[in-house]
Amino acid sequence: MTQPEYDPGPQIAHAASINLGTPDLERSLWFFRDLLGMELVEQVGGVAYLRAYQELTHHSLVLTQQEEAKVNSYGFRVKRRQDVELFHKQFENSGVRALELPAGHERGRGEAVRFLVPGSEHPFEFYYDIEKPLAEESLRSKVLSNSSRRRGLGVRRLDHINLQTSAGTVNEAETWLREELGFKRREFARVPQAPDVILASWLSVTPQVHDLAIGVAAEDSTAQFHHVAFNVENFHDVLTAADEIRDLDIAYGAGPGKHGIGQAMYLYVHDPGSGHRIELYSGGYLIFDPDWAALEWKLPELEWGQTWYGDVLDVGPGGSFLSTSPSAGLVP
Known part of the structure; x- marks a missing residue:
């Protein structure tokens, strides 16, 4: 007897891109392109599209020249082309307003759907189609899995995004992200x-x-952005970055150190063009167990979760590590 083909429904593949608004595009370009070593794939007026050296798609970072340093969108690639439309229908059926974005809304990207996460109000964009251009010949690598040669501090790919929202909405948002x-x-x-309130969830x-990741914002506001992390190859790369950045006019955030949560080494700095927090991130562990049970961190061990070694993160009242950037609304 032939069994009907199982359809798991629409699914997300990975966190794929972020659009950062910056009041000083040239300074931000210097930071991401020249210092971190990202490739400038395309620039159209005040919008620049960049990717790290192991990313084959058109871009993972969009820098948009604008007056306010806010995050315009958080992009996620879905697993199948039809998942864009399937997610859109799912949102409509559950009462979540979503906007259709035409192909080319972001250069090199296909059709997308944009919506605000219920509770946290972060602007997400889901898409599947995206171009995979070759780097210009002078930047190409002999390694086929690299989109370009390693340059600068050598960021390899966008790793993760960290969001924050109010204490009154964090449970709703975190539950919706999991269940929907x-x-x-x-x-x-x-x-x-x-x-009863989630402090942070990975x-x-x-x-x-x-x-x-999503957690409680110190300002108790919705739609807050804490940081975006870019992956580097090893712990030594994080230490090299810390050494080089110390000589530059860049706001040093925290680190280098190692998180207990996730077990990766970190260094937090701020893009000098926008002030957005950027994490350089290496290591960590992978989860393959299909029956993984979420690990809960409680006091006093929670401090070790934040920093296993290195300077303890300044998360007390008024701590600099709690500063955030705002996000845009539904209309891009």
Whole structure:
């Protein structure tokens, strides 16, 4: 007897891109292109499209010249072309307003659907089709899996995105991300003074510990952006970055150190053109167990989760590590 083909429904493949608004595009370009070593694939007026040296798609980073340093969108690639439309129908059926974006809304990208995450109000964009251009000949690598030669500090790919929202909406948003979009909770912590409220949750659709994290914003505001992480090859690369960046006029955030949560080495700095927090991230562990049970961090061990070694992150009242950037609304 022939069994009907199983359809798992629409699914997300990975966190694929971010569009950062910057008041100083040239300074941001210097930071991401010349210092971090990303390839400038295309620039149209005040919008620049970049990718890291192991990314074959058109871009993972969009820099948009604008007055306010806010995040215009968080992009996720879905697993199949039809998943864009299937997610759109799912959102409509559940009362989540979504906008259709035509092919080319972002250069090199196909049709997309844009919506705000219920509760947190972060602007997500889902897409499948994206061009895979060759780098200009002078930048090409002999390694076929590299889109270009390694340059600068050598960021390899976009690793994950960290979001924050108000204490009153974080549970709704985190639950919706899991139940409606298929993210799996890998590690998490609760607010010690309010144990029913999620302090932070690390979520993934890949074997990574997190493709996306969401937690409580210090300002108790929705739609806040904490950081985007770019992956580098090894711990030594993080230390080299720290050494080189110390000599430059760049706001040094935190690190180098190692997280207990996720077990990766980190260095946080700020894009000098926009002030957005950027993490250079290496290591970590992968999850292959299909029955993985989410790990809960409680006091006093939670401090080790934030920093296993290195300077303890400044997460107290008014701490610099709690600063965030705003996100755009539904209309891009």
